[in-house]
Amino acid sequence: SQTIHQWPATLVQPVGSPLSLECTVEGTSNPNLYWYRQAAGRGLQLLFYSVGIGQISSEVPQNLSASRPQDRQFILSSKKLLLSDSGFYLCAWSVGTANYGYTFGSGTRLTVV
Amino acid sequence: SQQGEEDPQALSIQEGENATMNCSYKTSINNLQWYRQNSGRGLVHLILIRSNEREKHSGRLRVTLDTSKKSSSLLITASRAADTASYFCATDGYSSASKIIFGSGTRLSIRP
Numbered sequence: 001s002q003t004i005h006q007w008p009a010t011l012v013q014p015v016g017s018p019l020s021l022e023c024t025v026e027g028t029s030n031p032n033l034y035w036y037r038q039a040a041g042r043g044l045q046l047l048f049y050s051v052g053i054g055q056i057s058s059e060v061p062q063n064l065s066a067s068r069p070q071d072r073q074f075i076l077s078s079k080k081l082l083l084s085d086s087g088f089y090l091c092a093w094s095v096g097t098a099n100y101g102y103t104f105g106s107g108t109r110l111t112v113v
Numbered sequence: 114s115q116q117g118e119e120d121p122q123a124l125s126i127q128e129g130e131n132a133t134m135n136c137s138y139k140t141s142i143n144n145l146q147w148y149r150q151n152s153g154r155g156l157v158h159l160i161l162i163r164s165n166e167r168e169k170h171s172g173r174l175r176v177t178l179d180t181s182k183k184s185s186s187l188l189i190t191a192s193r194a195a196d197t198a199s200y201f202c203a204t205d206g207y208s209s210a211s212k213i214i215f216g217s218g219t220r221l222s223i224r225p
Contacts, residue, residue: 106155
């Protein structure tokens with residue numbers, strides 16, 4: 001069966017420190033992969049999406065970057081975290097287009113202090 | 114960019130009552146989706162309705178879509194305490210079906 005793993009569940013990082021969040025998908029090939037951020041009590045903001053290895057589309061200029069080194073691995077990174085990077089980060093995947101809905105990971109709550 | 118906007122932002126009803134949430138969007142779409150999010154968790158896909166469909170049912174969920182008004186509604190019948198969650202609509206872009214954009218959500222509280 002298809003599953004998505006996202007870790008860690010919570011993370012507290014000091015300002016200026018680097019960040020690496022990893023997301024992996026099992027049970028499917030060539031998925032579309034997505035990173036979203038959700039501020040407290042708000043909707044989801046699309047940060048990056050990828051339709052294949054090495055293909056990254058950035059939606060919002062920011063302090064973050066994404067990479068897809070393998071077909072089912074999607075990584076969200078930052079060289080130096082800002083306080084404004086705090087939030088709930090969600091990874092998701094879909095097959096081809098979004099016509100069958102997204103499957104989300106359980107999320108990572110990042111607090112930058 | 115297109116975006117779904119839910120209405121109301123928050124809704125509190127008695128258990129057993131029906132809950133209706135609305136979503137409006139701006140541009141043409143291929144499909145519209147509804148998701149549920151329990152507090153501090155990931156989103157769960159509930160139902161997808163295509164642009165050529167007007168109504169869809171799944172268990173206690175009923176979704177309608179009016180493309181002329183660029184709006185959709187989600188009806189939860191016979192609400193239960195477990196339905197307490199935030200509900201989001203999401204739309205794709207007609208020319209960019211690889212990604213979907215989420216609205217800001219409706220927080221639904223079911224009173225016992």
